[in-house]
Every structure is written in C-alpha cells, then in structure tokens.
Amino acid sequence: KNQVEQSPQSLIILEGKNCTLQCNYTVSPFSNLRWYKQDTGRGPVSLTIMTFSENTKSNGRYTATLDADTKQSSLHITASQLSDSASYICVVSSASGGSYIPTFGRGTSLIVHP
C-alpha cells in the first residue's frame, strides 16, 4: 500500500527562524514528489515538484530535497515569516499503466509566532 508519512505533525517557531519538515514515502513505482502549502480554509498551492533525477529544488525561501534511495524528502524554510503559518503537504505520485495517482501525506501544521 502506498503511504506518505510526514513529521512533525505540528511545529511552532519564532519569526525569522529556519525549520525543516520531513516526508517519508513508500510509493512504487515512483513518479514525482511535490510539496504544497495549504492556508486554513484554502486549497493547496504548489511549492516545488521533483522527479526521480532531481535531488534539490528551490522556490524562494523554500528548498526541497529528495533522496530516492532512502525514499525521503525534506522541505527547508529559511528566515520564516508570519505568512508561512500553514499546513505543508507532501504528495508522492506513482505511475501505473500510463496513469498517475497521487498519495497525500497528512501534512505538517506550521505556526510562526512574532
């Protein structure tokens, strides 16, 4: 069964600090991994997408890494801002018969305090 596990479940940090969110997956065959940011009451918004051959991808203050051998990914947020408070969801897609099915993690709830 394809699964995506995220840790920590929730995280509280002070504004300006850095943090790292983790994603472990057992999805096969692997196609791609994406990180999404979901503000409360809104739909998820894509931050990064990585395929098998990519091991790092940056989007402003967000940097995602992928280790396909250990099936782990991380999302590093630098110099956090109050607006970073949101749920961060890791999504891993598997490929089967020409179609792709995404498996979502439960998300990490990040709260940034002033």
Next chain:
Amino acid sequence: DAGVTQSPTHLIKTRGQQVTLRCSPKSGHDTVSWYQQALGQGPQFIFQYYEEEERQRGNFPDRFSGHQFPNYSSELNVNALLLGDSALYLCASSVVRGPPRGANVLTFGAGSRLTVL
C-alpha cells in the same frame, strides 16, 4: 486568468440526502480530479476525469460519482450521505501535455465545505 472555481463554498445536508458539487478548471486545463479532505487530514484522491471519462479512481464507494462536461468543467455527486462524508471537497485541474502526465502541477480550488447532520 481565473484559477479553479468551486461551488458552493459551504453547504449543509442531512443523512441520506444527495449533493452535487461543481468545479470549473483553470483556463487551458483539461483534466479534473476530486479530493476529500477530512478535518486535520491530508486530501484523499476520489477520482480523475479526462476527455469526459473517469480515468482513475481512489478507494471510494460507488455513492461517489462524477461527470466531466465538454467545456472541461466537472461535477461530483454523492448519494445517500453519511455523517462521515462531512469534509472539505477539493477540485484540482491540470493539463495533459503527454507523458509523464503526473508531473503536471495540480491547481486547486478553494474547496466546498460539506457538513452532514
């Protein structure tokens, strides 16, 4: 350029009733997928529509059905509602430009919040 729009934004139903949720994809997108997100959980894939046909389906009962129209918009129908169907229902659109189809970034709508009493 409008993104993905969903309607209604909120609705309340009672057990046993039926509900229809609607989704208009982002301009230029031709694929629509639906997700159920319970409170505090990640989204769960319901199904995906492309060329007016259901292409993939997640682990949801037949009470959940859908449709895609020639203009790429889509509906999600849920029959015989249960209390456990209360959730945020997200629609996401993407565009098929050849393999790998799954690499296309999903654009999500704001969701329809369904409460079943």
